[in-house]
Amino acid sequence: MKIVAIVGSGHGLGGNTARLLDRLCTELRRRCTQQQQAFELDHILTDELMLGASCAGCLDCITAGEQTCPKYGCMERVRQLMEAADLVIFATPVHSFHVSASIKRFVDHFAYQIHRPRHVGQYAVILSTAMGAGHKPAMGYLADTVKLWGFVVLGQLGTHAPSMDKPAYLARLGQDMGTLATRIVTHLDTRPLPRPGLRDLIAFRVARIIADATAEASEVDRNYWRERGWLHSDWFAPARINPVANLLAAMVEAMIRKAMARGLVRPVLRGITG
Numbered sequence: 001m002k003i004v005a006i007v008g009s010g011h012g013l014g015g016n017t018a019r020l021l022d023r024l025c026t027e028l029r030r031r032c033t034q035q036q037q038a039f040e041l042d043h044i045l046t047d048e049l050m051l052g053a054s055c056a057g058c059l060d061c062i063t064a065g066e067q068t069c070p071k072y073g074c075m076e077r078v079r080q081l082m083e084a085a086d087l088v089i090f091a092t093p094v095h096s097f098h099v100s101a102s103i104k105r106f107v108d109h110f111a112y113q114i115h116r117p118r119h120v121g122q123y124a125v126i127l128s129t130a131m132g133a134g135h136k137p138a139m140g141y142l143a144d145t146v147k148l149w150g151f152v153v154l155g156q157l158g159t160h161a162p163s164m165d166k167p168a169y170l171a172r173l174g175q176d177m178g179t180l181a182t183r184i185v186t187h188l189d190t191r192p193l194p195r196p197g198l199r200d201l202i203a204f205r206v207a208r209i210i211a212d213a214t215a216e217a218s219e220v221d222r223n224y225w226r227e228r229g230w231l232h233s234d235w236f237a238p239a240r241i242n243p244v245a246n247l248l249a250a251m252v253e254a255m256i257r258k259a260m261a262r263g264l265v266r267p268v269l270r271g272i273t274g
């Protein structure tokens with residue numbers, strides 16, 4: 001099992017996030033040893049990638065190709081590791097009810113993968129640690145994003161850092177971790193066809209709309225979709241798709257395309273009641 005762990009904590013491998021990650025990896029290593037399988041683990045600390053203050057925002061990665069990103073070289077190793085991995089673990093502390101700025105910056109430097117998914121069918125897991133609350137938005141954001149990169153997210157596990165040395169909590173965590181580890185190992189063994197839900201099917205079609213929308217500026221996205229046969233497909237790869245969900249997703253795609261063509265897309269006005 002080849003794992004790459006993306007760690008977005010300012011405490012590097014010495015913090016709570018790394019402790020949680022270590023527990024999961026120890027469990028996965030144990031299971032690999034039991035099954036006499038090789039186990040490889042690489043860590044990427046997002047703080048060490050020299051990505052600078054933030055993404056420069058040139059959008060060249062999208063219109064001219066990712067190799068034109070000023071930080072392309074900084075991401076070379078992580079790109080190779082992610083593409084070769086059986087499992088990518090994205091781990092973040094909760095910062096102000098969201099992901100850490102460090103892992104957000106990492107994600108931003110892969111924005112082109114929303115346009116051109118590179119990880120179709122690969123497996124991912126999301127981990128977070130917090131002092132109290134915020135797992136849901138933090139892990140939900142990472143899960144939604146990496147799904148758009150093509151990953152199948154096998155699970156999300158958030159932990160309450162202050163309880164990490166309490167036996168009762170650790171017992172429950174051990175159970176949850178066992179459930180997650182079993183799911184990971186089973187999927188890696190059997191590689192079942194994915195079953196995209198309605199949200200996934202709509203997201204696929206929205207990504208295609210985005211690829212089409214950039215075609216005025218550049219053909220990079222659309223060529224990528226064309227080469228993979230995605231311009232007229234229902235999903236990235238063979239999958240078990242519910243026909244009703246697929247029909248609904250097609251209707252949503254048609255509505256969005258129509259609204260965009262007629263300039264009927266609405267501004268987002270919220271929070272003015274009361």
Ligand SMILES: Cc1cc2nc3c(=O)[nH]c(=O)nc-3n(C[C@H](O)[C@H](O)[C@H](O)COP(=O)(O)O)c2cc1C
Nearest residue numbers: 009015016017093094095096097129130131132133
């Ligand atoms: C800037 C900052 C913001 C934080 N925001 C939250 C928060 O919104 N909710 C929460 O429960 N904990 C919050 N925490 C606590 C961390 O999530 C928690 O200590 C985490 O386990 C730290 O992981 P680490 O040791 O890997 O950095 C915050 C910590 C920092 C430094």
